[in-house]
Amino acid sequence: MYDFHYIDEELNKLQSLNLKRELKTIITANGPWVELSSGQRVLQFASNSYLGLTNHPDLINATKAAVTKYGVGSTGSRLLSGTLELHTVLEDNIALFQKSEGALFFTSGYAANVGVVSSLLSPQDAVYSDELNHASIIDGIRLSGAHKFVYNHNDIGELEKLAQSNEGKYNRSFLVTDSVFGMNGDLAKLSEIAKVTEKYKIIPIVDEAHAIGVFGAQGAGYVSELKMEHMFPIRIGTCSKAVGVEGSFCVAPKNVIELLKNKARTFMFSTSSSPGVVGTVLKAIELVAESDWRREKLWQNAKKLHEGLSEIYKLKIAPMQTPIIIIFFNSIEEALKVSKRLFEECHIWAPPIRPPSVKTPLIRLSPISTHSEEDIDYVIKAFHYIAKDLQPSSLNAGV
Numbered sequence: 106m107y108d109f110h111y112i113d114e115e116l117n118k119l120q121s122l123n124l125k126r127e128l129k130t131i132i133t134a135n136g137p138w139v140e141l142s143s144g145q146r147v148l149q150f151a152s153n154s155y156l157g158l159t160n161h162p163d164l165i166n167a168t169k170a171a172v173t174k175y176g177v178g179s180t181g182s183r184l185l186s187g188t189l190e191l192h193t194v195l196e197d198n199i200a201l202f203q204k205s206e207g208a209l210f211f212t213s214g215y216a217a218n219v220g221v222v223s224s225l226l227s228p229q230d231a232v233y234s235d236e237l238n239h240a241s242i243i244d245g246i247r248l249s250g251a252h253k254f255v256y257n258h259n260d261i262g263e264l265e266k267l268a269q270s271n272e273g274k275y276n277r278s279f280l281v282t283d284s285v286f287g288m289n290g291d292l293a294k295l296s297e298i299a300k301v302t303e304k305y306k307i308i309p310i311v312d313e314a315h316a317i318g319v320f321g322a323q324g325a326g327y328v329s330e331l332k333m334e335h336m337f338p339i340r341i342g343t344c345s346k347a348v349g350v351e352g353s354f355c356v357a358p359k360n361v362i363e364l365l366k367n368k369a370r371t372f373m374f375s376t377s378s379s380p381g382v383v384g385t386v387l388k389a390i391e392l393v394a395e396s397d398w399r400r401e402k403l404w405q406n407a408k409k410l411h412e413g414l415s416e417i418y419k420l421k422i423a424p425m426q427t428p429i430i431i432i433f434f435n436s437i438e439e440a441l442k443v444s445k446r447l448f449e450e451c452h453i454w455a456p457p458i459r460p461p462s463v464k465t466p467l468i469r470l471s472p473i474s475t476h477s478e479e480d481i482d483y484v485i486k487a488f489h490y491i492a493k494d495l496q497p498s499s500l501n502a503g504v
């Protein structure tokens with residue numbers, strides 16, 4: 106009745122550009138090793154559960170306790186029947202954890218970025234955005250209707266030039282950036298950004314998705330590590346990565362939080378997180394704060410992996426700024442081929458990341474704190490084996 110041929114054409118086009126993605130189905134708990142529905146047992150380097158908390162018994166018990174007391178669903182949006190005591194206690198705890206006046210919990214990092222950015226920016230405003238910002242930031246900006254100025258990744262000189270040439274032209278100005286670029290494994294230059302935002306009166310919004318649990322005292326994030334909370338008072342953090350669960354928060358001055366409750370459409374028009382999720386995140390934030398030894402192990406694993414891979418002369422490894430280890434390739438085909446060989450011949454799950462998520466095709470390895478030394482050694486050995494067949498031209502890749 107309906108003609109869906111255009112869908113096949115679109116899929117074929119993606120396939121021909123090497124951009125068609127396939128899902129892999131996991132049939133075990135998501136730890137350092139996982140078993141897939143294909144029967145393969147693979148060493149997992151694609152997970153964002155940096156502290157390995159996803160299967161922690163205290164968190165499983167927290168889920169059970171919350172579900173037993175409150176049931177499995179929240180029954181409505183936060184503004185209707187969906188605000189439980191658990192939500193408000195969690196928000197108070199997050200505000201303390203983040204040394205902020207207020208906090209608001211969202212169902213996901215995607216929902217938080219879209220909701221926060223689209224509520225605070227208006228079509229009369231300008232917004233500066235790093236070209237490698239997460240898709241949810243980009244979507245929030247689009248929805249806001251603000252005039253968007255995308256600067257080259259981490260190019261603060263370009264940012265300043267844009268800010269200078271826009272002075273006086275817009276109602277207000279904002280800057281949105283990831284603090285850790287999750288797919289590129291590097292850090293935003295927050296100290297330099299702060300100088301520009303202060304000089305040109307630009308309101309910054311920082312997404313700490315990959316920094317929460319990994320950087321700073323008690324894992325409070327990269328802004329906290331730099332002790333720059335006062336310069337970056339509006340921050341978003343996800344509970345889906347190092348925190349090990351799901352959901353997300355925005356921390357901000359109290360009036361900003363109050364406005365978000367009344368304006369952020371992803372908060373207002375969507376059922377709130379279920380008691381199981383909220384009760385688990387509540388406990389997980391506590392564990393993250395107590396997890397210095399897990400953070401130490403995470404960084405040890407990442408350093409060992411980075412050092413081992415750096416010795417393989419045919420690989421172009423990015424300098425290590427975060428525990429996310431990046432190997433650049435000259436072409437999407439080469440990144441795909443290496444990832445496929447790692448998976449099929451060595452049983453290592455290391456995803457290829459392609460433009461537009463990044464500028465240069467790469468393989469992203471995310472060691473977690475529950476990987477053993479043997480796991481890391483095994484990955485290094487596998488790369489030695491596969492790199493033998495690479496062209497030395499791979500050395501030209503990277504940014």
Ligand SMILES: Cc1ncc(COP(=O)(O)O)c(C=O)c1O
Binds near residue numbers: 214241343
């Ligand atoms: C920087 C950044 N922000 C936001 C998100 C979205 O978070 P969530 O997966 O909790 O929706 C991600 C997820 O990959 C991310 O990397």
